[in-house]
Amino acid sequence: MDRSPARIALDDFDRKILAILQKDNLTPQRTIGDAVNLSAPAVQRRIKKMTEAGVIQANVAVVDPAALGHPITIFVEVEIISETADQIEDAKREFAATPEIQQCYYVTGEVDFLLVIVVANMAAYEALTKRLFFGNNNVKRFRTFVAMERIKAGLEVPVR
Amino acid sequence: MDRSPARIALDDFDRKILAILQKDNLTPQRTIGDAVNLSAPAVQRRIKKMTEAGVIQANVAVVDPAALGHPITIFVEVEIISETADQIEDAKREFAATPEIQQCYYVTGEVDFLLVIVVANMAAYEALTKRLFFGNNNVKRFRTFVAMERIKAGLEVPVR
DNA sequence: AGTGAAAAAAAGTGAGA
């Protein structure tokens, strides 16, 4: 699923452009050009190059989960029993295919997976646990943390 | 920081539009209109309304952390000693102001905060822990998980 | 509210420095 080994050299212009686009990718290229001292076409070419190289992976609208009726964010630590490559791959595939799972990381340490889940209510979460964890006999243990408040949320990568 | 009390009624058109914008917000309104059976101006007015109402919180480019020299994602569970309102607020403020902290949630359960951190290398993370955790005598304990693989990452909220 | 056509703005293309 990580399809971007693309390592491309970025200069200061590129980094400045990325900093802007990570905050608002609807900024006109002309405005970006003014900010970084480049013409609009130059900005455009750089954006295109970075997109093709996989540096820019997507352009998305960030939506308030509550507005869509999914006000609850939940973190789950998952420990699995058998860590054979096949079992791990199966788990990855299932987690990736579940829409309620917003983020999924395979981690080192006492647990194996960390999930960020967005659901409409606790009943929906319980149904999900039944399917994903209790219904999977390779899951040894899982621990749930319910978010009471989202202090900061984004995917922004610090520049410089 | 949660500034969207705005609860607006969304119909099926709105939800379909949001589903598209969450995947690619550069999709032409004309294309969106074709997909949902609406004219481009109608799509535009709905997008504008949702943006003003805070349903759409931002429009951002998703950047590959590795391309910016921050290839390591780390999860941290933080337990604090004193849970007085002031102490909690101080912690929130500091976490929110740290650029390397991409996501921060205040949660129920055995820990108090969950952080998602993006750094260039382990040395940078150690420096950060010194400042944020060891340098803060209200932090009782913290536990680190290093992401070995990003199976799924996004902020997309399931529609329907 | 929605549509369709016209105006305005932006993105995309190519020649030349």
Add this chain to the structure above:
DNA sequence: TCTCACTTTTTTTCACT
């Protein structure tokens, strides 16, 4: 590889249903 001038596409506005 940038900039400048030009073309094409998209967004935005407006009169009307």
